[in-house]
Amino acid sequence: MVLLFYTIIGGLLVKIPNLPVLGETIRNLFFHVGMWAVMMTLFTCSVVQSIRYLSKMNIRYDIYAHNYASTGILFGLIGYATGALWMNYTWADPNAPSYSFSTVARDPKLIGTAIALLIYFAYFILRQSIPDIDKRAKISAVYNIFAFAMLFPTIMIIPRILPSLHPGQEGNPALNFKDVDSTMRLIEYPAFVGWTLLGVWIATLKIRINLIKEKHFIK
Amino acid sequence: MKKYLIYILNLLLIPFFANAQGVDNLLRSNGRIYVVIGVILIIFISIILYLIRIERKIDKLEKQNH
Numbered sequence: 001m002v003l004l005f006y007t008i009i010g011g012l013l014v015k016i017p018n019l020p021v022l023g024e025t026i027r028n029l030f031f032h033v034g035m036w037a038v039m040m041t042l043f044t045c046s047v048v049q050s051i052r053y054l055s056k057m058n059i060r061y062d063i064y065a066h067n068y069a070s071t072g073i074l075f076g077l078i079g080y081a082t083g084a085l086w087m088n089y090t091w092a093d094p095n096a097p098s099y100s101f102s103t104v105a106r107d108p109k110l111i112g113t114a115i116a117l118l119i120y121f122a123y124f125i126l127r128q129s130i131p132d133i134d135k136r137a138k139i140s141a142v143y144n145i146f147a148f149a150m151l152f153p154t155i156m157i158i159p160r161i162l163p164s165l166h167p168g169q170e171g172n173p174a175l176n177f178k179d180v181d182s183t184m185r186l187i188e189y190p191a192f193v194g195w196t197l198l199g200v201w202i203a204t205l206k207i208r209i210n211l212i213k214e215k216h217f218i219k
Numbered sequence: 220m221k222k223y224l225i226y227i228l229n230l231l232l233i234p235f236f237a238n239a240q241g242v243d244n245l246l247r248s249n250g251r252i253y254v255v256i257g258v259i260l261i262i263f264i265s266i267i268l269y270l271i272r273i274e275r276k277i278d279k280l281e282k283q284n285h
Contacts, residue, residue: 031258078265082258089254202269209276 028086030191035079037192038199040151042072043120045200047148050141060218062137063210065144069123071203076117083110109159109166116154119147133217 046068053061091107126143130136159166211218 028255028258031255031262035262074265074269078262081261081265085257085261086254198266202266202273205273209273209280212280 028082032079032082032086034192034195035075035082036155038075038195039072039079041196042068042075042199042203043148043151045203046072047144050144053137053141058218059133059137059214060211062141063214063218064207065141066127067206067210068203069120069144071199071206073117073120073124074202075199076113076120080113080117107159107166108162109155112154112159116151119150119154123147 046065049061049065049068053059053065087107087110123140123143127136127140130139
């Protein structure tokens with residue numbers, strides 16, 4: 001029931017981000033920032049399931065945690081790729097060598113998110129390297145909690161301490177009332193909800209496949 | 220898996236290929252609206268490819284069951 005509910009609402013809400021609004025590249029706000037919102041939601045779901053696994057020791061929660069994290073990685077990569085394209089046409093200036101692509105790519109926000117994504121890549125490599133199912137579930141659940149503990153410092157706290165070109169230095173980017181006007185906010189929040197539901201829907205699809213695949217191991 | 224890795228690499232290389240002159244002029248025209256279109260395309264293509272990958276897994280499962 002809950003899965004179907006997600007499917008229907010997710011499918012309907014995904015269309016919302018296509019609504020046209022004022023501004024030109026600022027429209028990317030609904031897409032690029034939305035990806036990071038999805039990534040953070042999915043990683044949060046993943047860590048909650050990991051904690052549930054450690055308290056209940058049921059392999060089902062390990063499948064939940066693993067698939068939430070892998071879908072989160074997908075959205076993290078899309079967010080990174082879209083950010084690279086957007087940055088190349090806003091921060092980088094072809095006529096000024098001091099603002100070339102290679103200099104703006106050294107921004108602390110970019111390096112921080114790259115570290116966060118690499119920590120999660122390590123999570124999957126760790127999973128693959130342990131053949132025993134119970135041991136794999138246990139170790140990766142513990143690692144997942146530590147990875148989540150590193151996620152917010154690397155993507156939010158450290159970039160705010162250092163000087164950065166990326167907006168959102170003094171608060172939550174795109175969520176405070178100063179830099180986003182009211183018409184855009186009307187689109188922005190439904191867009192975030194829509195993307196998040198799409199992400200959760202894709203994750204639940206993967207979870208269902210894996211639950212069928214591992215039927216024999218689940219109590 | 221190898222195909223998937225190549226795809227990820229391609230995604231990360233997009234800004235470097237976009238430096239070609241013609242594409243660059245197009246992306247900078249009309250208030251850089253094509254940057255937004257590029258971003259939407261990246262999201263769309265990535266999600267569709269990911270869903271196709273999931274579908275292949277379902278195919279495998281179906282073959283196992285029958």
